[in-house]
Amino acid sequence: MNVTLHGNVAEIVDRQMKLGGYESPEDLVYDALKALAHQKIEEGIEEGLEDVKHGRVTRINSENLNDFITNAI
Numbered sequence: 001m002n003v004t005l006h007g008n009v010a011e012i013v014d015r016q017m018k019l020g021g022y023e024s025p026e027d028l029v030y031d032a033l034k035a036l037a038h039q040k041i042e043e044g045i046e047e048g049l050e051d052v053k054h055g056r057v058t059r060i061n062s063e064n065l066n067d068f069i070t071n072a073i
Contacts, residue, residue, distance in 0.1 A: 005025075013025055016028055
C-alpha cells in the first residue's frame with residue numbers, strides 16, 4: 001500500500017520522525033495506530049466501569065448463559 005502525505009500531515013510526520021528517532025514513516029504509523037488501539041481500549045474500559053457504577057450490568061451464570069449468547073448475536 002502506498003500513501004502520499006501532503007501539507008501539515010507530511011510536516012508532522014517529518015518532525016516526529018526526527019524527534020522520535022523513527023527509521024521509517026511506517027514505524028511512526030505503526031506506533032500511532034498502536035497508541036490509537038490503546039486509547040480505544042481505555043475508553044471501552046472507562047465506559048464499562050461507568051456501566052457498572054450505574055447498575056447497567058447483567059449477571060451471567062450457567063442458567064442464563066445460552067440466553068445471553070443468543071441475544072448478543
